[in-house]
Amino acid sequence: MSAKKQTGKPKNKRARNSQSIQRTKKNKQALNKLVRRKKRNRLFIEVICGMGLLILLIYAQSYFFFSLAKVDSYAMSPTLKLGEYVLIEKQAPIQRQAIVLIKRKSAQKSELRRVIGLPTEKIAYQNDQLFINEEERAEPFIALEKKAAFENGFVYTKDFSLYEVTGVETIPKDTYFVMGDNRLYSTDSREYSVIKKEEIIGVVNTSQ
Incomplete structure (x- = not known):
């Protein structure tokens, strides 16, 4: 056991x-x-x-810093084509001839326009020529359109002075005079006067 x-x-x-x-x-x-x-x-x-x-x-x-904007009018034609998208740089400096995206307080939507006059400047157009502080300034971005207009017997940009369209002799501080490249059909500072710096959303990046 x-x-x-x-x-x-x-x-x-x-x-x-x-x-x-x-x-x-x-x-x-x-x-x-x-x-x-x-x-x-x-x-x-x-x-x-x-x-x-x-x-x-x-x-x-x-x-x-950045955003995209769609071209929804012919105001900047032929530089910008209807329906295309452009890159907006919100921190870029606002310089002469820059294309900017603006949103006026009185407008329902934003617009793309070109900066023609800077603060404290006096501008005028005479015989299709831009004058800034009484000095001639070239506009290469509409050179072909101006030439075509001249050959057909009319001016591309009608004569005006800053005082005639805005009531001031010089562009006020922190404001800008903007125009569309399609001068015959663009609604711009000739109609709604100068725009404030705060109404500029950004600058179009043209290096694309």
Whole structure:
């Protein structure tokens, strides 16, 4: 009897060891699954956060630095074609002959026009020639249109002085005189006077 009991103990011990090993394996497997799940969750959160940050950066860039504008009139023809999109740089300096996107307070939508006169300047047109502070200034962007108009017996830009169209002798501080390149059909500062700096959204990037 004692011999049988002694031979049975190792079997029970091996069985317990086997069960313990199986439990350990199961615990390790469960732990590995938990670790993998946490890694997936962490990766998912990182991807979502990355996408959110990217969207935020794009929005910030669009709001503070760049935007797109669609040409929706013939006022800047032939320089800008109807239906095309232009890149607007919101932090670019406003310089003479720059094309700018403006939003007048009295207008329902934004407009693309060219800067002709800067603050403190006096401008006038005479015989299709631009004068700034009584000095002739070239306008290469409409040279072909002016030539065609001359050959057909009319002027491309009708005569006017700053005082005649705005009631002031010189362009006030922080305001600009803008015109469309399509002088015969553009509504611009000749009709609605000078525009304020705060009404200029940005400058068209012409290096595209």
